[in-house]
Amino acid sequence: MTDKQREHLKNRIAVVFAWIAAVLFFFPIFWMVLTGFKTESQAIAIPPLLFFEPTLENFTEIQARTDYSHFAMNSIITSFGGTLLAMLIAIPSAYAMAFNSGRWTKDILMWMLSTKMLPAVGVLMPIYLLSQKFGLLDTKITLVFIYAMMNLPIVMLILFNYFREIPKEILEASRMDGTSTFNEIVHIVLPLAWGGIASTALLSIILCWNEAFWSIVLTTTEASTLTAFVASFQAPEGLFWAKVSAVSTLAVAPIVVFGWFAQKQLVQGLTFGAVK
Amino acid sequence: MLAGFYWLGCSLVATVVGQVKVERDFREENMKSLRNTALGLALGVTSASMAMAGELTIATVNNGHMIEMQKLTPEFEAANPGITVNWVTLDEGTLRSRVTTDITTKGGQFDIMTIGMYEAPIWGERGWLEPLQFDAAYNVDDILPAMRGGLSYDGKLFAAPFYGESSMIMYRKDLLDAAGMTMPDNPTWGHVQDAAAAMTDKDAGQYGICLRGKPGWGDNMAFLTTMANSFGAQWFNEDWTPALDSAAWNHAVTFYKDLLDNYGPPGSSANSFNEILALMNEGKCGMWIDATIAASFIENPNMAYAQAPVAVTNRGANWLWAWSLAVPAGTKQKEDAMKFIEWATSQSYIELVAKTNGWGKVPTGTRQSTYDNANFQAAAPFAEAELKAILSADPSNSTQNPSPYVGVQFAAIPEFQAIGTAVGQQMTAVLAGDISVEEGLANAQKAADREMKKAGYY
Numbered sequence: 001m002t003d004k005q006r007e008h009l010k011n012r013i014a015v016v017f018a019w020i021a022a023v024l025f026f027f028p029i030f031w032m033v034l035t036g037f038k039t040e041s042q043a044i045a046i047p048p049l050l051f052f053e054p055t056l057e058n059f060t061e062i063q064a065r066t067d068y069s070h071f072a073m074n075s076i077i078t079s080f081g082g083t084l085l086a087m088l089i090a091i092p093s094a095y096a097m098a099f100n101s102g103r104w105t106k107d108i109l110m111w112m113l114s115t116k117m118l119p120a121v122g123v124l125m126p127i128y129l130l131s132q133k134f135g136l137l138d139t140k141i142t143l144v145f146i147y148a149m150m151n152l153p154i155v156m157l158i159l160f161n162y163f164r165e166i167p168k169e170i171l172e173a174s175r176m177d178g179t180s181t182f183n184e185i186v187h188i189v190l191p192l193a194w195g196g197i198a199s200t201a202l203l204s205i206i207l208c209w210n211e212a213f214w215s216i217v218l219t220t221t222e223a224s225t226l227t228a229f230v231a232s233f234q235a236p237e238g239l240f241w242a243k244v245s246a247v248s249t250l251a252v253a254p255i256v257v258f259g260w261f262a263q264k265q266l267v268q269g270l271t272f273g274a275v276k
Numbered sequence: 277m278l279a280g281f282y283w284l285g286c287s288l289v290a291t292v293v294g295q296v297k298v299e300r301d302f303r304e305e306n307m308k309s310l311r312n313t314a315l316g317l318a319l320g321v322t323s324a325s326m327a328m329a330g331e332l333t334i335a336t337v338n339n340g341h342m343i344e345m346q347k348l349t350p351e352f353e354a355a356n357p358g359i360t361v362n363w364v365t366l367d368e369g370t371l372r373s374r375v376t377t378d379i380t381t382k383g384g385q386f387d388i389m390t391i392g393m394y395e396a397p398i399w400g401e402r403g404w405l406e407p408l409q410f411d412a413a414y415n416v417d418d419i420l421p422a423m424r425g426g427l428s429y430d431g432k433l434f435a436a437p438f439y440g441e442s443s444m445i446m447y448r449k450d451l452l453d454a455a456g457m458t459m460p461d462n463p464t465w466g467h468v469q470d471a472a473a474a475m476t477d478k479d480a481g482q483y484g485i486c487l488r489g490k491p492g493w494g495d496n497m498a499f500l501t502t503m504a505n506s507f508g509a510q511w512f513n514e515d516w517t518p519a520l521d522s523a524a525w526n527h528a529v530t531f532y533k534d535l536l537d538n539y540g541p542p543g544s545s546a547n548s549f550n551e552i553l554a555l556m557n558e559g560k561c562g563m564w565i566d567a568t569i570a571a572s573f574i575e576n577p578n579m580a581y582a583q584a585p586v587a588v589t590n591r592g593a594n595w596l597w598a599w600s601l602a603v604p605a606g607t608k609q610k611e612d613a614m615k616f617i618e619w620a621t622s623q624s625y626i627e628l629v630a631k632t633n634g635w636g637k638v639p640t641g642t643r644q645s646t647y648d649n650a651n652f653q654a655a656a657p658f659a660e661a662e663l664k665a666i667l668s669a670d671p672s673n674s675t676q677n678p679s680p681y682v683g684v685q686f687a688a689i690p691e692f693q694a695i696g697t698a699v700g701q702q703m704t705a706v707l708a709g710d711i712s713v714e715e716g717l718a719n720a721q722k723a724a725d726r727e728m729k730k731a732g733y734y
Binding site: 041044045046065125128129132137138216217220221224231232233234235236237238239240 | 333335337338339340343346347362363364365366367368370374377381383385386549550553554557558567569570573
């Protein structure tokens with residue numbers, strides 16, 4: 001076997017493994033969508049049904065019982081709002097850390113990252129009581145603030161890494177010309193790191209979209225998001241798999257479409273630094 | 277979350293330490309827009325947090341009868357102009373923690389809460405719930421005495437039952453007939469064991485009995501407590517010391533494990549109501565001892581019903597539970613909330629459901645008049661067994677020997693939730709074969725003892 005043939009074979013094997021991995025990752029999503037079109041008894045049938053007469057009854061019932069668009073709109077507002085707030089805080093902070101790093105910058109970063117290991121439930125009561133005291137229970141502004149705080153460590157870390165890739169010489173040249181810090185960020189750093197900022201924002205939006213704990217605990221009717229919407233379809237006494245699958249399909253659909261259009265930036269962000 | 281707050285602090289510090297010189301025009305421009313945004317947000321927040329007059333927010337679970345209540349709510353709104361109803365549907369565990377948090381912090385997020393028989397007397401005693409008072413037309417005496425008693429404290433009704441349940445045996449008569457056996461109306465655990473053995477055919481994927489094994493005070497321990505009661509066991513002695521290391525508990529748990537090991541489906545330690553319901557619908561289980569409400573899901577000509585089995589006593593052999601509606605003390609919509617509960621738990625509501633969906637779909641286990649109705653008797657073959665089970669359950673006398681607590685499948689004390697869950701985990705480990713019965717009960721006794729000491733019972 002020649003080197004070329006060996007290389008070709010290697011590529012073929014890699015492609016096969018990539019397909020297997022893709023199918024494995026995609027299968028739960030596929031099964032969820034499929035189950036959404038089954039009846040409750042078909043959903044629990046053994047052996048599982050791959051071919052069946054599809055029904056829209058789950059989707060019809062969901063629409064009749066609840067206002068999907070209300071939950072979807074809340075998810076959009078809180079995810080984008082939380083991401084925007086996180087970016088507003090993280091961009092200047094990451095800039096400061098990347099271009100004016102000191103002796104303790106790396107240690108501070110590591111310490112900050114380690115705090116991400118603390119469980120959210122640890123601050124449940126303080127957050128709940130504060131929200132209640134300020135009349136902020138069941139409001140979108142609370143979720144926006146919490147989502148921003150929740151994602152800030154990740155957002156800052158990723159932005160910090162992106163910003164470090166920008167050659168310092170460019171910034172030094174601009175400073176020689178008398179550029180202000182604000183103009184330096186807006187006109188030089190942001191355009192150069194635009195791809196990284198976009199992919200970080202996308203990642204943050206997805207994390208906000210999938211957040212369930214706080215949206216279930218802090219909202220009732222006005223600010224409930226799609227994750228609370230999905231959780232409400234679990235039943236302690238009764239079959240619910242088909243309906244939960246249908247409602248989950250509706251909940252993930254917008255973010256899947258959004259992710260599809262933004263996949264280039266997303267892949268760039270997720271694989272950042274992987275092939276340094 | 278905490279990390280987020282650390283990060284916010286650190287980000288601000290980093291921003292300052294990094295000497296980011298924000299230009300004055302930028303600051304002023306942004307401060308102006310920030311002020312505008314803050315004003316807008318404040319207005320938005322204020323308007324969002326103000327409770328609308330005549331607007332009821334009800335927290336509930338996603339059970340079939342509750343869904344039906346939501347569908348019929350426009351009838352209530354039409355009859356009561358000016359009142360609108362918002363539903364918040366949560367899964368059972370989340371509902372419990374949400375309403376507990378709301379009620380203890382006086383959050384005022386809910387005007388009506390769906391609670392169970394465990395919470396009603398405890399919360400009523402603490403003044404967290406409004407006592408319910410209805411006019412004569414409501415006919416409170418029609419509510420089954422066991423339900424009324426279980427939802428009251430000090431003679432006051434704190435929650436109105438929306439639907440109630442006990443536990444009973446639901447079995448495949450066709451399989452038992454084929455085995456040449458019969459099930460008595462009031463069987464013993466010995467009868468159940470024999471029937472399970474006769475109906476088991478593991479090669480054909482047919483299991484004689486399916487029982488709850490998933491850990492939780494409302495999951496495996498609800499069932500296991502009734503079983504232990506019938507073996508003469510109890511949760512606490514009269515001086516409130518835990519009694520889980522008794523011989524009666526050992527007999528009950530050993531019997532339970534042997535029964536499921538020999539005649540139960542594989543993976544029983546992960547099964548609770550919904551998992552077994554699925555197995556029953558697939559025809560995998562010959563017999564199921566669980567909530568009477570399950571009968572309405574699995575009813576078919578092959579199904580038959582009997583009372584929960586007994587060993588040495590019939591006291592506490594079948595549980596008692598009610599999903600009920602209560603009004604938290606902090607609500608500003610007390611009168612409207614009372615009106616809604618009066619409507620949703622009345623006999624006329626049951627008739628409305630019957631008219632809409634048929635008598636087979638009405639919420640059961642609450643009113644004597646439902647069981648007296650000939651149409652209901654015809655539509656629900658399980659009605660007689662269900663009523664008998666509910667009437668025979670007595671929360672204030674559920675153990676063979678005297679005990680200091682009220683409740684059949686639980687002890688109505690605030691500490692029980694934690695104790696029941698900890699003990700449930702031990703029992704699941706026993707069932708899975710990870711530890712022995714003796715070890716499991718010893719661990720359970722220790723956990724319960726620690727919790728009771730901490731709470732200051734002795």
